[in-house]
Amino acid sequence: MADRKLFAGHSVKRLRRRAGLTQAAMAETLAISPSYLNLVERNQRPLSAALLVRLAEGFDFDPRSLAAGEPGGGEAAVRRRLADPLFTDLEIDRTQIEEWMAAAPGGVEAFARAYDRIGAGALLAGDATDPIAEVRREIERWRGHFADLDAAAEAVADELRLAAGDLYGAIGERLRVKHQLQIRILPVDVMPDLQLRLDLHARQLQLSETLSPASRTFAAALQLGLIEARGEIDALAKGAAFADRAAERLYRRHLASYFAAAVMMPYARFLRACEATGYDLELLAHRFGAGFEQIAHRLTTLQRVGARGLPFFIVRVDRAGQTSKRFAGASGAALAETDGRCPLWTIHAAFDRPGVLKVQVVELEDETRWLTLSRTVAPESRGLGAINAEFAMALGISADLAGTLAAARGIDLKGSATPIGLGCRACQRGACPQRSAPPAGRPLLIDERQRGVSAFTFGRD
Known part of the structure; x- marks a missing residue:
């Protein structure tokens, strides 16, 4: 937070x-003047790093939670929302966003709520009823983390761990004894499409x-959740208030x-293991008996x-470059929000060497840099002659934030990076x-006397 202006x-x-303090009393606690605190509360001054530290020490809270209270998140x-191709021609830069958030936080919040309610696809196509988009927006509203479910699952996991060393066997026994459900493995010819x-x-x-061992454990745990975490799931589903039944399911x-x-x-x-191993994906998969995709999803x-x-x-x-899963979590990554994809991003090259992890540092047009780890994942094979998926x-x-990662060892995170965009129509x-293709909203320029490295030359007006 120290490298950007934080208006909160x-x-x-x-x-x-919440602390029951007047501005004067809080200002005294923070060793600043009441007038300066007044400016901070009216978003006319950003929070300095020093003031942020004093707030955290004096009022016992996680400083990162301030971002959730900022207008529009x-x-x-x-x-990320303004990266939508609909706004490409406006050329809104970071400085303009900061000024907008400081001068009109209510307007920023209203824009964010309207955009999230309607959805990017609906803004362009007039369709606000996509159940998948609705569910993803609800998940992102929680930043991918559901505290009550996590607490309930952790308690169950501790009980299962005490019952047996084999998690799959312990879940199966719990389903059998407590819920009168027997796990049965059936041949593929009996369940050809299930x-x-x-x-x-x-x-x-x-x-x-x-199903692989990891997938069998996951399937058994999922069934256990449908039974034992029903109260938590019902509460979250009710709170989402989906109008569409398919979205709720x-x-x-x-x-x-x-x-x-x-x-x-x-x-x-899991968090202790992540920090101890430098988020080593392969080690984590072995330690927790999970697949790459399960580990990756859990990290969000x-x-x-x-x-x-x-x-x-x-x-x-x-x-084909079609997105079947994406979650931004708390990262705020435009790469996870846009439907456009850049061919220079190695996620597409992962298909060339199945199962091999590709590490890349990329830089977007807004100068943000990301370390990405790409590899193929495949659902369980259905046998010879069947269509087997690969992603x-x-x-x-x-x-x-990537300096401590095992995958970043030997990589200069501040050195050269691959310049990518959010798809040609947005880049x-x-x-x-x-x-x-030329970017949306830009006039195509044709010059018979010269030709550049790009097949498309476009104007800026």
Whole structure:
């Protein structure tokens, strides 16, 4: 936070009122003048690093929580929304965003709420009923972290750990004894198009033989969550207030999956392992009996107050570049929000060497840098002759925070970086030989006397 202006007047005011203090009393505690505190609360002065430290020490709170109280979720979140191709021609830079947030925080918050309610796709196509988009917005509203579910899953995981060393076996025994459900593994010819099925008549959770050990554990834990975390899931689903029934069911499935991942990777133990290993993905997968995708997804959820992990984002695409999964979490990454993809990003090159991790430092047009780790992931094979899916997944984090990562060893995070954009229609870089289309809102220029490295030359007006 020290390298950017942080306007958090609304959060400071809430903090003061919660403490039952007047401006004069709080100013005295912070060793500043009441007039200066008044300017801070009215967003006419940013929070300095020194004042931020005094607030944290004097009022016992996590400084990172201030960002959630900023208009629109903070500068990064507002910048992410403005990266939409709809706003490309406006050329709104970081300075303008800072000035807007300081001068009209209410207007910024109103814009953010309207954008989130309508959705990027709806702004362009007039469709606000996409259940997948609705669910993703609700997940991002929580920054991917559901504290009650995590606490419930951690308690269950501790009980299972005491019961047996084998997590899958312990979950199976708990389902059998406590809920009268037997796990049964069935051959692929019996379940040709299913990975799991709950047969309440036979009191069986039926799993396909094609599931890996990690996926079998996950499926069993998911079923346990649907039963034992039903209260927490019901409360979150009710709070989301989806108008669409499909969106609510999809959200419930996500929450059950969240619980399953939290049982396999209990919060405190998982975070300690992350910090001890430098977030070594391969080691974490072995230690917790999970797959790469499960580990990557779990890393986006580590936002417990007072015990936060690093803010990662994930993106999963197919060979056609279509996005099938994306979560920004607390990262504020525009890379996880946009539908556009840059071919210079190695997430697309991951298909060239399946299963091999590709590490890359990229720089966006706003000069933010990200360390990304990309590799292929594949659902369980369905056998010879069947269509077997393959995806590429990228796990990313701000380069400023990546110094302690095992994957960053030997990499100069402040040195050269690959310049990428958010898709050609949103990218303003002029001399890109990989460009496949001019940016939206820019006039196409044709000069018969010369030709540049890019197939498209465009104007700035």
